Amino acid sequence: MNDIDVLLQETRSFPPSAEFKAKAHVHDSRLHDDAGMAPHAFWAREAATLDWMKPWETVCEWTPPRAKWFTGGTLNVSVNCVDRHIHGPRRNKAALIWEGEPGDRRTWTYWDLYREVNLAANMLKRLGVTKGDRVAIYMPMIVESVIAMLACARIGAIHTVVFGGFSPDSLRDRINDCGCKVLITADGGYRRGQTVPLKRNADEALKECPTIEHVLVVMRRRSGVGDETFAEMQEGRDHWWHRLKRQVPKYCEPEEMDAEDVLFILYTSGTTGKPKGIVHTTGGYLTGAAATTKYVFDLKDEDVYWCTADIGWITGHTYLTYGPLANGATCVMYEGAPDWPDKDRFWQICERYGVTVFYTAPTAIRAFMKWGAPFVEKHDLSQLRVLGSVGEPINPEAWMWYHKVIGKERCPIVDTWWQTETGSIMITPLPGVTSTKPGSATTPFPGIKATLLDSQANEIAVGGGLLAITHPWPSMLRTIWGDDQRYVDTYFSKWEGRPDLYFPGDGAKRDDDGFLWILGRVDDVLNVAGHRIGTMEVESALVDHPAVAEAAVVGKSHDLKGQAIAAFVTLRAGFTQSGSLRDELREHVALKIGALARPDDILFSADLPKTRSGKIMRRLLRDIAEGRALGDTTTLADPSVVASLKDQYEAQE
């Protein structure tokens, strides 16, 4: 049975308990109804909960495919996330409860955060950063990462966070694409008991980054890593964060930012080899982040909220940093792996801090499932009240396990669909309103208009189709950095003559109740353990190796990761296939892009299946990789290629 059939048969439904409903921010359909009638009014009301320096004149200017939100208004994001909480009872409320992988712990109150963000902002200024400059952040999961982001926001610098698991090459490409002036990094971080040598990776990257003038280096204070000799400091270019901090003033006046000024760029994979710098702006982004965090997680002042995402991804931006801090929440932040030193680490953390709202990815849930309930049952999870899922479709089996073993059948699950580009959650249950169904992201968030279309832009009431967003929303991307045409082509050109329709690249199905079931990407983008990877990126990394003539990459379904990478490779003359070459190629990809892109399977082949026009037929390769009967091969230039590939693949398995 394929995924769609499984989903079509899912009829279980889980309404929120009367007890949950009674206390929830939203407990009936009015918010959806009102926002549906007047989305602009809904978003304006949410924006008005932020602190503005100057009020906006127009809520939304929509000239498809261009949207501007809250034009004329000015504000500062760091003021909204920090300063506005320090005057009342939240001043010494815990903002971030942090735990390092080796077990070190620290809590930052809002007042702490305020002081640190001001100092960090002044450090950046001291290094010559001014409004509009780009700053790269390549950090482990330590609080200084959040402080660095907020410091950029305070002075109007544009941050681009690069996931700490990315390779020096990936870091270099991102720095160069947007011309960063300063890089903020750390000597190292911890992952599964190992140190990740971030500064050394950064030094490698910076050999080819002409725009970088200064590097600010946080010392991650633990024996070994916290040794100043762990990072080689380049005189004049590199500065220790803790030293420079002593030399700058304590207060930094926040920059008055236009609502449409850029807040950050975040790179994500697309269908070409080159990642896209997704551009998010100030007023609309923060409005979307703050409103969705509050309603989707039913966030209250007394909650202890934990989003397990890394700050290198959009989830870490919106739901670890901006959304919860704008709401004055207490957030848990954890540096390391979920199975270090043992497989109960997450539940130990939940118990230790009394986590009430927990937000993670299906790939993690499937791993917990495999590790088994005893690791969970060792711990008291009675404080949990809302569970979230994000990043990929959650299979009903994993959903039920999450519901029973983690949520003890008591906590609503919010399966949230969104993307780097959308900035904040788009399709999701509201925990006090929606009767959830395992595997469905349910319905659009209030103020969001999402639907299913066929290739002619006809609406599909019930059945499968392409997901489309038919109305602008505040936190939508504004462009792709340095490539505005790609913005138009990728997101607003799917339906001819309809530049008002946003195409996310996902297919979905709508059931009789109007619930949406996201099926996944319909383009050449893979979702490996919740990470988006372009097939072309992996292919370019492979052909970069001297032995490789040609490569084709496809995703194959995988129990834990959702999708795994399978690569078909033809070798150059003079090279012969071997197990060691296979390992070398896998390592080569990890080295070029990062470990997350390391292929699971590599198949050597004399030829790749191509159409007569020379296009690689990935559909057939997917069939081979997943061991299915081959589909239609009649359009192939040479049908025998596929048959021999299939034989070889089965022989290698």
Ligand code: WT7
């Ligand atoms: C792609 C976006 C949004 C933060 C994490 C990923 C897939 C995301 C869900 C979900 C089914 C999902 C989509 C989407 N996706 N959430 N709840 N159900 N699929 O962000 O790297 O920008 O990837 O992730 O395919 O297009 P991203």
